[in-house]
Every structure is written in C-alpha cells, then in structure tokens.
Amino acid sequence: MLYGYLQRTLRLLPAGSALSLVHPDIPQARLHGGVALPCTDTEPDVPAEVFDISYWVTGIGPEAAGDCFDLVVGSWTRAGWPTRTDRDSAPRAGYTRTPDRFGLSIRENADGDVSLSGTTPPFAVGSPAGPPFPESIGHPLDTPEGADPDTSARRIV
Numbered sequence: 001m002l003y004g005y006l007q008r009t010l011r012l013l014p015a016g017s018a019l020s021l022v023h024p025d026i027p028q029a030r031l032h033g034g035v036a037l038p039c040t041d042t043e044p045d046v047p048a049e050v051f052d053i054s055y056w057v058t059g060i061g062p063e064a065a066g067d068c069f070d071l072v073v074g075s076w077t078r079a080g081w082p083t084r085t086d087r088d089s090a091p092r093a094g095y096t097r098t099p100d101r102f103g104l105s106i107r108e109n110a111d112g113d114v115s116l117s118g119t120t121p122p123f124a125v126g127s128p129a130g131p132p133f134p135e136s137i138g139h140p141l142d143t144p145e146g147a148d149p150d151t152s153a154r155r156i157v
Helices: 002-011 062-078
Strands: 018-020 035-039 048-058 083-085 092-097 103-108 114-119 136-138
Touching: 002 018, 002 048, 002 103, 002 114, 002 136, 048 136, 062 083, 062 092, 062 103, 062 114
Parallel strands: none
Antiparallel strands: 018 048, 018 136, 035 048, 048 114, 083 092, 092 103, 103 114
C-alpha cells in the first residue's frame, strides 16, 4: 500500500521524473532504504512500529521544484486528506495522512531539490516484512509496471 501511494504521487509529476534513494547530482546524500521505527502513539502496553522511507524526486530541475511541490500538496488537499505545510517558499515541507493512516510528506530545499517520504500505519513489533523497497521507482508512464497503479505486492504490514 505504501508503495502504491508513492507511485500515485509520482504519477502527478511530469513523465521522466522518478524516485531514487540516490540523488544524481549529490550522490553523497544517499537516503536509507527504509527503516522500522518505534511508534509512540499507540496503546501503552502494545508495542508497535512504523516503516518509513524517503526518496529523492529526480528528473525535475530546480526551476520546476516549486510547481511540483504545489501540485502534490494540492492533490492531497483535493483528495480531502488533512494536509499542512510549514511555509510558502523554499525550504518548505508538506504533510498529509491518508484515510487508512499512511503518512506522506514532500520537502523542497533551498537548492530546488525535492524529496518524498512515506510512513505506514502502526503495526505490531515483529510483524513479517514485505519485500524490500526498490532503489528507484520509475514514473508510471515510463515503466512497464506503471500499467498497474496498485502494486500491492510491495506491502509492509
């Protein structure tokens, strides 16, 4: 499900854009391949975790970063998801929570780089993990897997 939300968001962006753990212009800024983190907003006697992953948005130039940010945040708002942003100009971040409790965030830094992150709803500690998330996710219009927007085979929880 989280993979599907990332892909759904990527679908809003221009063809040729992608999500990648490695930024092509700053390879030393590699993002982690996802991590399970303790969740503190659940029942006190029921330990839970969430899975969190972040990707760089590649294939868009700094001149398009602001428009892409606004497009994504606007789509979340139009979907009726509770959405907030922290500022009107870069660096800025936008956050939302889907009806099924997945969290998404988008960040635009002062250099025009954009990243997209996703977090699962809480799940029981020790739950079986799904397959690892890929190093990169191509734009659905640029990849064969784009024909199926619900790639639910990549599930955590």
